[in-house]
Amino acid sequence: MRPFRTLDRWLLGTAASVTALAVVLLQQLGQLRAGRNPLQFLRTEFWHDQLGYLAIAADVAHGHFDNSEPVTMTGVSHYPRLYYSFVGLIARLFGLPTVVAWNLTSFVLQFLAALALSLVAAGLAHRWWVAFAGALPFFTGTFAYLIAGTENAWYTHLAAHAVLWGPYGVLFSNNAETAGLCVGIIALSALVWAWRGTARRGTRIVLTITAAAAVGLLSSFQTYSFLTLTYLLVFGAATAGVIAARRRTPTLVITALLLVAVFVLGPLSADTLGQLPTLVLGMIPAFPGLVVAIVRTRGLVGIAAVAAAATALPQITYTVLGIVSDDPFLDYRVASNHMLGVVSWQAVVGAAVVLTALVGVLITASFLRDRLTLTISITALIALPLLTVNDVWGANAEPYRFWIEGILLGSVLALLGMARLAGLILSTRTVPGRELDSDPAVSTPAPRRAAAVFLATVLASGVLWTGALPDWVNSLRDGQMQAAWDPGTERELAIAELASMPAFSEEGGLLTTERCIDNRTAKVTSGAAIANYHLGMAWPDDRSAIDSIIAARDAGGLDVNAMHQSGTRWVLTDSSCDSDWQNEYQSVLTPVDSIDYRLAQDEVIGAGSQSDGTITLWRLTD
Structure with a gap:
């Protein structure tokens, strides 16, 4: 792979920074067009929950730090509050209004997420201008304007309060889910960079453990982003282990049997043990591959798992204690998750951009025999759909939320996969293999079939991405979506x-x-x-x-x-x-x-x- 020259490094840094800033500004374009300061105003679309989260931040900003119900400051709350407490602490330390601290913290995290993604994508492709593609996942549409059945739609409404929308529908609220997804994007980018095959072992160790610990910490941010990123990391390590296994067939057979067992035993687990153990059960198919991954990395994957568990444990323990003590709110919360599934043709069509890109990456990676991109695409195509249909296998944990997060994170992984493949196809050297990430050698120029499939994937994904862009445009034109409150x-x-x-x-x-x-x-x-x-x-x-x-x-x-x-x-x-x-x-x-x-x-x-x-x-x- 050709190294970046000094000029290219400057161009890369500039391109990545401009891209990250553009992501933040474009997310707020509707507010800017209305003449509002996005830092001062709070968006009012679907804002009832956000006001509850802001109550936690407001309590901390005014010196109230305990785990009570945040509005009355009585009773007890088992809700993840670390991020909101951090926002309140920022407001308290710098004398900012709570809403300003809320928006500012989120904008910084969105900037950093886009920056990390842009830098890693360009680094994988060895082309500084690829950094500009780092903005694309944040605006992936779902073709709601075609399938929702309403004029100028930007999201599709299913049963109850389940909706399907693009990343801008989850990022605009600036809550802990936004923060969790941003931290997750940074973690995923770091992991892909660490396992690209040319990183020093020390760098790989530090990035892997740090990324895993960051994902574990998300348990104290927001439940759904924590679960989504945890499934991606667990199944990612397992997929890499299966690919690297010397006896791959037995490992695959056991994994497949365990996956079938999840769908068979999951509903029984949910009825007898509850929702949380069932969500853990959903990760059981990853166990055989994880064992191989731990062995092949000389324990690094195991250490990373311990780091993730250590940072996740405080919130998980606190929640479990609430469940064991029959906290009436937690019982209500689990019972209220019904009619929120997304098994429908709308969900498949809405995910067309992401599915096309990931399948194309998978096929191209198969031709090139590149383990890293195989791991990226297979992980996304297994872990994200598995969570999205969790009501089918018994967990019934708001499946539509995982679908929404899957659109953003699936797009991120697809972009990283494409960048890696572009670097391989355009390279004129041989890439040495390292542990789990690639085969012993991948000679370039790549086979013509791989190049043809890759080009077709880029073109098809680009056409679909552009075709779905009206969703984002419609969200900007939606007066209710852009309405805001001035405190x-x-x-x-x-x-x-x-x-x-x-x-x-x-x-x-x-x-x-x-x-x-x-x-x-x-x-x-x-x-x-x-x-x-x-x-x-x-x-x-x-x-x-x-x-x-x-x-x-x-x-x-x-x-x-x-x-x-x-x-x-x-x-x-x-x-x-x-x-x-x-x-x-x-x-x-x-x-x-x-x-x-x-x-x-x-x-x-x-x-x-x-x-x-x-x-x-x-x-x-x-």
């Missing part, structure tokens, strides 16, 4: 200031808000203890009383008895609200402080009049 208006700042006051009182207690004040955003901007919670995240103490407060508020009233029962002592009202609590409940409320505000342009008050007004903090009379 910096006079009204929002007034709400934040008054909502934070009870925390400094000796009485403490929870706060509820009049219906035209969004209690979820009040939590994010103030960090106050609010009488509200997110059903799918964690449950508070006195849940029944909190439910009564929420129901009464949604109906336009106050449940005073439930407020006393739950320790909810504070009320926030807006003179623009239709419900007019400040007059209706003045006999049980004592005013504490108030702030006037002017309504910002385009700012909308739900369940209220669109006019300037006054935010008032009240104390519930004993």
